[in-house]
Amino acid sequence: MKSSWVRSAGPLGVSAGGLLVGGMAWLLGYSRVADIAWGVGTVPVLLAVAVSIISALRRGRSGVDIVALLSMAGALALGQYLAGIIIALMFSTGGALEDHARARARRELSALLGRAPRVATRYENGGLAQVPVESLRPGERLLIKGGEVVPVDGLVVSAEAVLDESALTGESLPVSHQTGERVRSGPINAGPPFELRVLSTAAESTYAGVVRLVQSAQASKAPFVRLADRYALLFVPFTLVLAALAWWLSGEPVRALSVLVVATPCPLILAAPVAIVSGISRAARRGVLIKDGAALETLARAHVLLFDKTGTLTAGQARLTAIETTGDSEPAELLRLSASLEQGSQHVMASAIVSAARERGLALSLPTGSTEVPGAGMSGVVDGHRLKLGSRTWVEGPGPPTSWARAVLRRMGYEGCSGVFVSIDGRLAGALLLADEIRPETPRALRLLRKAGVGRLVMVSGDRADVAETIAAALGVDGVLAERSPQEKVQAVLAERTAGVTLMVGDGINDAPALAAADVGVAMGARGSGASSEAADVVVLVDRLDRLVEALLVARRARAIALQSVLVGMGLSLVAMGWAAAGVLGPVAGALLQEGIDVAAILNALRALGGGGLHPARHALPAESVRKLRAEHQQLRPVLERIQSLADRLDGLEPPQQKTELLALEGLLCDRLLPHERSDDTVLYPTLARLLGGEDPLGSMSRTHREIAHLGRLYQRRVADLGEEGPDATEQRELRRLLYGLGAILQLHFAQEEELFEAVS
Structure with missing residues (x-):
């Protein structure tokens, strides 16, 4: 220059x-x-x-x-x-x-090159030494001082690392990483010094890959x-x-x-x-790296988009989606006991269960006598109860499943999710269902892509057909191709190219050939593989699909x-x-x-x-407010699970026990759920409406609040009219109908609000 x-x-x-x-x-x-x-x-x-x-x-x-x-x-x-x-x-x-x-x-692109770290502080011979980053090798320990750039990919050894990732992702707030979490090279240490265990050489690190892409651009x-x-x-x-x-x-x-x-x-x-x-610079400021002008010009003419499923349309990690109980335990207690035992496991589902319990604010206990059988499950004692968690045959035994377990297995097949069965003191107590959830921003991103002129959306995945079709149905894409090998993904891309300029979006190593075959390959590089980023023409450095929409609008x-x-x-x-x-x-x-x-x-x-991106809300809601709103939803999840669980178990309970549980649920509705919905309608929604603009942008959402309040009042009246002996058959049927209706509308409403929070964050 x-x-x-x-x-x-x-x-x-x-x-x-x-x-x-x-x-x-x-x-x-x-x-x-x-x-x-x-x-x-x-x-x-x-x-x-x-x-x-x-x-x-x-x-x-x-x-x-x-x-x-x-x-x-x-x-x-x-x-x-x-x-x-x-x-x-x-x-x-x-x-x-x-x-x-x-x-x-x-x-913006040159700034990345200028920030490339040259030296690192390494622990050696009982002390610290300044060494060139090129000499770093996996397994070594580094000290990352305040204000320094993380030189290589690694695992956090200290209790916490607070990183400023804005140069790579565009996110303005520092991100906290706990012990054992993987961090990418490139962010700046925005907190106190922390220790890092090296996972890759400098040449193989995330930041080095980004620099190579910048040089190419x-x-x-x-x-x-x-x-x-x-x-x-x-x-x-x-x-x-x-x-x-x-x-x-x-x-x-x-x-x-x-x-x-x-x-x-x-x-x-x-x-x-x-x-x-x-245009390339504008996209880079929003966390999207376009390698060259040819890629930008082709991106602007995109007509067909193919998406990988895992890590692209979905979050790419297991999350607890439902708690099924046999009636002997409350859902929250079943989760608390299970998460307490799973604290000692390294399995990916174990971390998802523990995270779900902590999000709900459950106090975990220390297990004793824990043993783990790879591929089966684990057992141990928590608060005096003998627990077994794992596959159905590990928990229930090798014989045919009970009718309850058979129903859960059938639901897992229908919904494309996995399950961890739980027994307490030798009796089957329930199951924790986990699935790779759709990203909160994905539905809105797909709608905006169609609005931007994309004519066809296709999901292509190596996952099972039932799982892929479940996700595809929820998103309303135009086509779904499941159980595809890397070579078959390439063939799918080549077939779609006859319909117009084709983009392939993916994040895994198995997506790299398809990314290279497309007119424009787009890699979700925030957590994706280096192979996919190298093969792609566009790399989304932020773990958000809606940034692709911004890149498309900027390119056009x-x-x-x-x-x-x-x-x-x-x-x-x-x-x-x-x-x-x-x-x-x-x-x-x-x-x-x-x-x-x-x-x-x-x-x-x-x-x-300037310009060309999404039209944001008039004013963004502060990040701390968005986090608070999401935390409130997480705290209400147990109430929703209690509603669904009671609806499922009602017929199997004795009438006096039915009345006891119905009254307990009424207390949760009156004390927690309904006040929260009233507060949202009277305090939160007016604030959001001012941010969104328009005459009545949240009118339909407020209508949902009124329906929730209506069903809540009906439930209260029916429970108040119950006799001492509990509900009769007709009352059971009406109460179960109310519970299923209330559970369904709350599930939909929570999903709508999560998407709304994404739009104003």
């Missing part, structure tokens, strides 16, 4: 100096001295353009620079020295302005440059023919010079790559601005050429007019640095 500035600043200084000296001489009456100064200022620029054209021709390229060369040479030959120096100044100014635009557009060439070169094959002959005709018909060579002067649009044509690079805006700069600017140049051929514009006036057109076109291209 520095050498580019030298090349453009040198001719600019010479031409500006020549124009200034000549102007002063002309004002003092020394016209001959003025002509000499203007001619001297023109010659270096003319020679620089000649060298540039010869170099381009050697590479097999041609361009409209030749028109500038002919204009300056013609001006000198015809004694139009003032016109010549203006053309030289115009050409030099255009080059300098373009270099400035490129420097500004690549500011900076070395790339926007496709509009090649388009301009091809356009020059028609434009240059047309200009020369028009100039020759103007000279021949008028007999005045000055008219030919005037045509050449106003047909000097090299800076104008360069406005297109400025717009493309500006940048491409539209590039086309606008070329078409409008060239159109104005053609009009000016007609005026020059008719003798309306002289060389000097034509040069000044063309200078204005060129500068305006490049400034217009700079508009691609």
Whole structure:
């Protein structure tokens, strides 16, 4: 970038100096001295353009620079020295302005390169030593001081690491990582020093991969440059023919010079790559790295999107989705006991169960006598109870399943989820159902992609057909391809490419071939594999699918601005050429007019640095408020689970026990759920409505609150009317219907509010 500035600043200084000296001489009456100064200022620029054209021709390229060369040479030959120096100044100014635009557009990308760490603090020989990051090896321990960049991927050894990940992800708030969590290289330590165990070398780290992508993006060439070169094959002959005709018909060579002067649009044509690079920069600020201009231009024309499921449309990790009980234990207590035992397990489902219990604020106990059988489950004692957790055969025995277990297994098959069965003191007590949940932002992102003009959405996954189809049905995609191998994913991409420009979005190593086969491969790089990021043309550095929507909108805006700069600017140049051929514009006036057109076109291209993304809410809800709202939902999950569990178990309970549990649930509804819904409607929703704008943006959500309150009142009245002996058969049926209805509407309402929180965060 520095050498580019030298090349453009040198001719600019010479031409500006020549124009200034000549102007002063002309004002003092020394016209001959003025002509000499203007001619001297023109010659270096003319020679620089000649060298540039010869170099381009050697590479097999041609361009409209030749028109500038002919204009300056013609001006000198015809004694139009003032016109010549203006053309030289115009050409030099255009080059300098373009270099400035490129420097500004690549500011975010260059910042990543500039932050690349060079040294690290490593524990060795009982002390600390500063070592080059290239010498780091897996297994070594590092001390990451406050304000330092994490040099390599690793595991947090200290109790906590607080990292500023904004340079990579665009997230403004620091992120806390606990002991044992994996962190990527690149973020800045925003908290106290912490220890890190190295997982990869510097060359294999996440940050090094991002730097390689940045270098690729900076070395790339926007496709509009090649388009301009091809356009020059028609434009240059047309200009020369028009100039020759103007000279021949008028007999005045000055008219030919005037045509050449106003047909000097090299800076104008360069406005297109400025717009493309500006679009790349704009996307980078939102956490999306587009490798080159060709990828951005192709992304702008996307018609078909194929998505991998796990880690792309879904969160990519197991989460507790339901608690089934046989009736002997409350759902919350079953989860608390299970999570207490699972604290000692390294299984991925164990961590999901423990996390779910902690999210609900359950107090976990320390287990004793824990043993784990790989592939089966684990057992131990918690609070005096003997627990077994694991597969159905491990917990219940090798015989045929009970009717209750059979129903749970059937539900697991229907919903495409996994289950951990639980027995307490030798009796089957329940099951914890876990699934890879859809990302909260995914439904909104898919709707916005359709709104942006994407015509077809297809999910392609290596997962089982029942699991894939369940997710696809919930999202409403146009097609689902399940149980696909990497090679079959490639075939699916190639088949879809016949329908239009195709994007493939994935995050795993098995997605890399399909990403490479697509017109544009998009890698979810926040937690994805290095292979997928290397194979992709676009890398989403933020763990959010809606950033892809922003990248698509930015790409379309940048491409539209590039086309606008070329078409409008060239159109104005053609009009000016007609005026020059008719003798309306002289060389000097034509040069000044063309200078204005060129500068305006490049400034217009700079508009691609802003706009083009999603239209946010008028004001975002503070991140702390969003976290609080989500935490409140998590605290209400046990109430929802209690409603669903009681509806399932009601018939199996004795009438007195039914009444006891119905009254206990009524207390939870009155004390926790219904007050929360009233508070949302009267306090939260007015605030959100102001953020979203419009007359009544949350009217349908408020209507749901009223329906929840209506069902809650009906439930209270029916429970109040129960006799001492408990509900009869008719009352049981009505109460069960109410419970199922209330559970269903709450499940939907919670999902809607989670999506709403995503929209205003």
